[in-house]
Amino acid sequence: MFNYSRGNSMRLMRVLQIIVTGFLSLIAMSTHSQSGGVMAKVNGIAIPQARLELMVKANVAQGQPDGPEMRKALRENLIAEEILAQEAVKKRLDLDPEVISQLEIARQAVLVRAYQADYIKHNIVSDDTLRKEYEMLKVQMGDKEYRARHILVGSESEALDIIAQLKKGANFAKLAEQKSLDDGSKENGGELNWSPPAAYVRPFSEALVKLSKGGRTDLPVQTSFGWHVIELMDIRPMAVPPFEEVKQNIQQRVLQREFATVVQDLRSKAKVE
Known part of the structure; x- marks a missing residue:
């Protein structure tokens, strides 16, 4: 809701915006714990219970209530996906160069999200920092x-x-x-x-x-x-909402800004040929 970025860093900031997208769901999921065990076996191949729990948490983070119906639907989806994946391997589609590239892109995306989640977990924003951000935003917004x-x-x-x-x-x-x-x-x-x-x-x-x-x-x-x-x-x-009402949004804003700085720093140190 604030002024758009300008200047020579516009292209980099677009990349950073893409990278930091999803912080809210990551904040909600960053403390999740995986459950052990096997959810189901398909032609002798085990589908871990942890995979179902991860899907459940992703759906809950998007506002869907956890319950038997949702879990049943997700279980059926995972079984169907395992069946189709096995058929794709039988047809040797996993050796197709384009498929290999898509798998690598997916793997990289998962690693990026894991790095983001790890950053959130280990970089707690203090209430003092959040309140200072809140006061600064009030000044920017005016009265x-x-x-x-x-x-x-x-x-x-x-x-x-x-x-x-x-x-x-x-x-x-x-x-x-x-x-x-x-x-x-x-x-x-x-x-x-x-x-x-x-x-x-x-x-x-x-x-x-x-x-x-x-x-x-x-x-x-x-x-x-x-x-x-x-x-x-x-x-x-101007009716400014109280701090507690917008605290989570401010935390998200601060984390996004700090993480963008981390990405810029890593980019400046990387050897790109």
């Missing part, structure tokens, strides 16, 4: 929320034409529905959710806070998304 609407187009000339039409009395909502490139707001006449200025990219937020209630930008505002015509509909005091 006001803005309800705005906008029309996003691909060129300055299009935006200027829309501004001219609005000055002649055209309906903002209808123009947004017809012309805006923002699929998330165009169906609502260009309306955006109540948000602090920091929720938007800088050129947008800077233009927004200069407007008075009911005011509209006289010139198009350019961002990395295109050209915006912005109208400020209303302003209200």
Whole structure:
């Protein structure tokens, strides 16, 4: 919800965003313990109970309740997958170069997630750090929320034409529905959710806070998304949620930032030819 990354590190940050995706589920699963034993045998090949328990924990982390029905369904899926895997080996598909590459990619992804989980387990963020982050975020967010609407187009000339039409009395909502490139707001006449200025990219937020209630930008505002015509509909005091309510989200944010630094450090030390 805060300003987008800029500068020469943009490409690296995209990679880092991909790498750190999934921290929330990893936090939920990082303390799991594997159960011993065998879940089932398929043609003499044992499927470990630990495999089922891992699938159960993954589903629970996604919000599904643990229970007999879910476990039965997962057990049947694992058995079916084992049967199909055995058939693939019979056909020697495990020797296919493309399959070998896909298996290596899957193995690497599992190792990356294991490294992330290990990092989470051994890097506990203190309450003091979390509270400092919370106070910093409150300052960044400010004390006001803005309800705005906008029309996003691909060129300055299009935006200027829309501004001219609005000055002649055209309906903002209808123009947004017809012309805006923002699929998330165009169906609502260009309306955006109540948000602090920091929720938007800088050129947008800077233009927004200069407007008075009911005011509209006289010139198009350019961002990395295109050209915006912005109208400020209303302003209200910012209601900041209490620390305990957002503590987990802040922990996730801090861990992501710290882990991204670790990845950057490892990348700088790696010998890449």
